[in-house]
Amino acid sequence: MSDPVLLQRFAAWLQPQPSAVDAERSAFFQNGIIVLDTNVLLSLYEYTETSREEVLSALEQTAGRLWMPYQVGLEFVRGRRSTLESRKRALADAASDVNKKLMAARKAIIEAKNLVRTQLDKYARAPEEVASLDALVKDAEVDKHLSVYRDEFRRHLDMLKTDHGLALNATDAEDPILPRVAELYGEGVGQQPDDDVLRKRLEEATAFRFPNKIPPGFADSDKDTPLKSAGDFLLWEEVVEYVSHLPEPSRRVLFVSNDTKEDWYESGSGTRSSRPWPSLVDELKRRAGAELRVETQLHFYSGIREFLNVELAEDTYAEIVRVSETYDAKIHSDGQLVTEETAPRLPPPEGLPLVALQSVGLTSPAVRAAVDSSSPSHWTFQWWLIGVTAQLGRRVPDDREPGVGFAAASRSSERPSPLWKPGTVLPPGEWLHRDSSWIAPWFMELLDATPKIDRAVLRGLAAQQAQENRRSHG
Template identity: 25%
Template sequence: MKIRSLLLVLISGSNYECSTRPNILLNLYQYSQETRDEFFKVLEAIESRVWIPFHVALEYQRRRLDIIKDEKSVFTKINKKLENIIGIVEKDFSDFNLKDRNPVLFEMKEKFRKDICGLVEGFQQDVNMQDDAQPSVRSEDEVRVKLDELFMNKVGEEPNEEFLRKTYEGGETRYKKKIPPGYKDSNKEKNPEEANFLFNGIEYQRKFGDLIIWKQIVSYSKDSDTLKNVIFVTDDSKEDWWEIIDSRGEKVIGARPELKNEIYKEAEIESFKMYHTNDFLTDAEKYYDISIDETAIDEAKEHLNYSKYFELDLIDDLNSGQNIVDTSSAAQKLWSTLNASRNTIDTRSEMQKILDDLEASKNMLDGRSAAHKLFDTLNTSQTVVDTHSAAHKLFDTLNASQTVIDTRSVAQKLSDALNASQNAIDTRSNIQKILDNLDTNQNTIDKKRNDEDD
């Protein structure tokens, strides 16, 4: 589920008054303690000029306990992952029976196991320390206490039904024409359970949340006699807030021109600017002479980048009509937790070494396995070669046998032909003898007739 929010810091007179979206207030639970402290340092410096719309405070209160619960669950998930790493070393390696098969490799594995377990245990201690420092749903919420102090009497008025009705009616037209802000949230109504919620007997339509906040900012700016400049701080990165151009990659120019024109026309202020949290911290250091730790700025930027991609995934889910489930990535939360302290950064390096060592050991074992497979393949190949050779010999023998058979067949045919010829010769010879005998008999008869005539 997307965490929408707006912290508005509005600064009157020649100064700037600033406004922030609730996701920034809720992000404070996801930042490290160091980054939270740096953010509060800035707000304290401009405390007299901060203000938030009522809808911002409402969304913060509605989502606060859910965020705290989710953040606490991260530490349980991290410890489970660490236990899985130990399980890989303790159990999975035992399947190879290295002690009997390769004693040298077994000793290497044992050293590796001890190193891994030591690193995991050290990291678990760091995780548990961070867990203890993280607010829980039952403990005192120090973040809320601090926000209550900063925004005492600096929250906008609760809207009435008439204000919301006009906002919804106008919002339908704005969204169809893609007039900012909020039209990127138009598909939130596709999930009936998420589309609406009630507060003090009034129904709120979630898809118009951004527009409600914007209208409250414009209304507050219009009603103020001294307000001339407005700073709007938000970690919403969608195009229905920001002017984004494609110039060798997407570049954020600033607030949408439509938003500037609207607030200039209706509230008659002189300047309107929008910031992401990391840029807000950077410029606050410049303009208010406040020293801000660069680590805090980097963490806010990393969190913004994650939120940007999460929002894009959420929009895709909404457009496909799927129900949205709060599937905040445990890996991203682990990333945020790892950034919680400088000590943790060192631990991340150690954990990377663990993963590299695991991969190296796996490759070693895979190499042995591959060698066995190669050996088996060679044996199989030799068998195939031998079989192939035997087949050739058999084929040659068969060819030789066939040649013999063919030769015998030809010889038989020749013999038959010769016999036939011999029979023919013999027959001719017999016939000739008969003819010779007939001639001899004829001559005898003729001679006898001649003698009788004489």
């Protein structure tokens, strides 16, 4: 006896959240088609060379069933360069930052020696001790000791430049990943939709689906152009059309993506998503007579290991976890609070740090370089600047802009953290309420490296924010 109509009609909504132990899961790895989202393919540029080879070998076991929508192919071939450029900038910024910090260390050592020397000369009249100190801490000796660290740091950074097996200035012809991906897919790449079809799909997305938050893709509705906003929906439409023409036994789609935003996943009880939208399962069943399973990259590769008997080394799987978590942190920043702990792992939205900088009139090349930097060592400052300019009303934040939940300074009777500096480390007149203030160590480093023209602006922002926070907390 068949199920009542109500249970049939809403079967997708009544099913529990998909899990790794579902009895039906193996069928999606062994039959039907596999669609990899653009972010999964671009992840290949993030792995080390050894791990990338293992991942590509694992994907070769699914090569006969991989299918690439035209939209994915377009985003992939256009996104490769920016992925490589981002890594190139990050490594260049890291090398520059290391050199600056070593120069600051050199300066601090010499200044510390001069301070002790002055005290010896002033209070002890100990010329022998002064001469001994001068002999111990010579500029050349300091440089010699620091060069050990400089060489070792440089060695590690140079290793990172070569460990991925990708030339940072590679041309298309020198890209080793592109031909491997092309070989994986063979003829399994979608055709470019006709202009009339594309126009019709864009109208449906922007006029009907996005305003009503019908998945997928509505979370991207505020991008620069309708074409950019509708990328996920265009991909989805290609999948629906393609699978509807497959033989009945092959109408299974395993869609793999790192994207778990609200336009792909139903909201859970907390701040994270719980399961792929049942409406996606319903729509593919209704329009194409096909079954759908949506998995993250992590679950997909664990499924390959389990159902296709593919070996992936633990180091490789750890890299998959690392790359996925980085992407996951980025896409889940919308609507969530960026903390001092998460800021160094989360690149700010492109262009937002510059908007924050311009809103307060910071003009020095040093601060502009820190704002433009793609190095994680500058992300904490960039996020703070984004947060403080919004908090103090210096600019109007975007509705989808992440909130920032940390400050550069605090007014309290107790030190917030053992590393925070008392406000008295700054000269009188440079900080309000010096005796009751504490300053974050990263902010002190920033002030030390900032020219006078911008230092006063940064100090003022931090001090005002500390006062606002104290007032709001009673």
